[in-house]
Amino acid sequence: xxxxxxxxxxxxxxxxxxxxxxxxxxxxxxxxxxxxxxxxxxxxxxxxxxxxxxxxxxxxxxxxxxxxxxxxxxxxxxxxxxxxxxxxxxxxxxxxxxxxxxxxxxxxxxxxxxxxxxxxxxxxxxxxxxxxxxxxxxxxxxxxxxxxxxxxxxxxxxxxxxxxxxxxxxxxxxxxxxxxxxxxxxxxxxxxxxxxxxxxxxxxxxxxxxxxxxxxxxxxxxxxxxxxxxxxxxxxxxxxxxxxxxxxxxxxxxxxxxxxxxxxxxxx
Numbered sequence: 001x002x003x004x005x006x007x008x009x010x011x012x013x014x015x016x017x018x019x020x021x022x023x024x025x026x027x028x029x030x031x032x033x034x035x036x037x038x039x040x041x042x043x044x045x046x047x048x049x050x051x052x053x054x055x056x057x058x059x060x061x062x063x064x065x066x067x068x069x070x071x072x073x074x075x076x077x078x079x080x081x082x083x084x085x086x087x088x089x090x091x092x093x094x095x096x097x098x099x100x101x102x103x104x105x106x107x108x109x110x111x112x113x114x115x116x117x118x119x120x121x122x123x124x125x126x127x128x129x130x131x132x133x134x135x136x137x138x139x140x141x142x143x144x145x146x147x148x149x150x151x152x153x154x155x156x157x158x159x160x161x162x163x164x165x166x167x168x169x170x171x172x173x174x175x176x177x178x179x180x181x182x183x184x185x186x187x188x189x190x191x192x193x194x195x196x197x198x199x200x201x202x203x204x205x206x207x208x209x210x211x212x213x214x215x216x217x218x219x220x221x222x223x224x225x226x227x228x229x230x231x232x233x234x235x236x237x238x239x240x241x242x243x244x245x246x247x248x249x250x251x252x253x254x255x256x257x258x259x260x261x262x263x264x265x266x267x268x
Contacts, residue, residue: 001057001058003015003060003081004017004063005060006247007064008110010030016057034072036073036079040076040079040080059255060086061085061088061093061252063247074087086254088113092262093254096257097119100147100148110131110137110247111150112147113246113250114250116250116254119145121223122221122223123145125219125221127223128212128221129141129222129246130205130223130229132224132227132232133155134157135152135155136155136226138150138208138209151208156197156201160175171190173194175197176198177198177235179191201232221241224242229243
């Protein structure tokens with residue numbers, strides 16, 4: 001089995017793959033100070049509870065947008081699984097696509113993995129991939145799988161936190177569909193905040209995608225991923241496909257490529 005470890009700015013997701021199928025997943029808050037031993041106590045207990053043996057893990061791949069978290073996860077792989085972890089974007093796990101932008105090395109690992117998985121699932125098409133995370137990113141992938149650029153916008157939770165922290169009298173609300181449906185005129189402070197956050201975000205997405213499509217100048221399929229993709233999909237028609245596991249699927253593809261590359265080197 002493959003253990004994929006996806007380190008985001010907010011959470012670390014551990015996913016167990018068997019033949020490209022996710023068998024289990026677990027999530028913990030991102031903390032660069034968390035040691036390998038702390039990860040092991042938490043992870044190995046969860047694996048045992050769900051009936052997965054430690055020695056069933058034959059390969060580990062780590063993707064991180066938090067560089068300080070990498071070392072302890074590599075130690076986890078070595079100390080508790082006896083494996084040398086692949087690091088997404090490095091060595092045998094290089095991205096394998098062209099980033100046609102000014103600073104290719106600045107492309108985040110999560111976005112690169114979305115490019116890989118998106119192009120593999122929808123080859124020969126222009127893609128706009130939206131990823132709802134700490135930031136919301138919009139990425140253009142051309143029919144050859146080349147990354148052509150994109151947009152970084154504040155994530156919806158980040159926007160809400162900024163609003164609440166800067167305005168002392170505003171209450172903290174949850175991200176949800178406004179209770180008055182599609183009406184955009186609220187009758188009280190809390191409803192008005194829900195409208196501004198939710199429908200404002202929908203309008204931002206629809207506007208940016210329309211501008212991207214106009215600039216691309218050809219039909220582009222819109223792929224949405226991340227935790228809030230399903231929520232927004234119910235209230236806008238801009239998504240052609242929703243894949244909550246796109247980033248993890250990219251990690252599984254990258255691990256397969258690394259195995260093939262290692263075998264080729266052995267044969268040579």
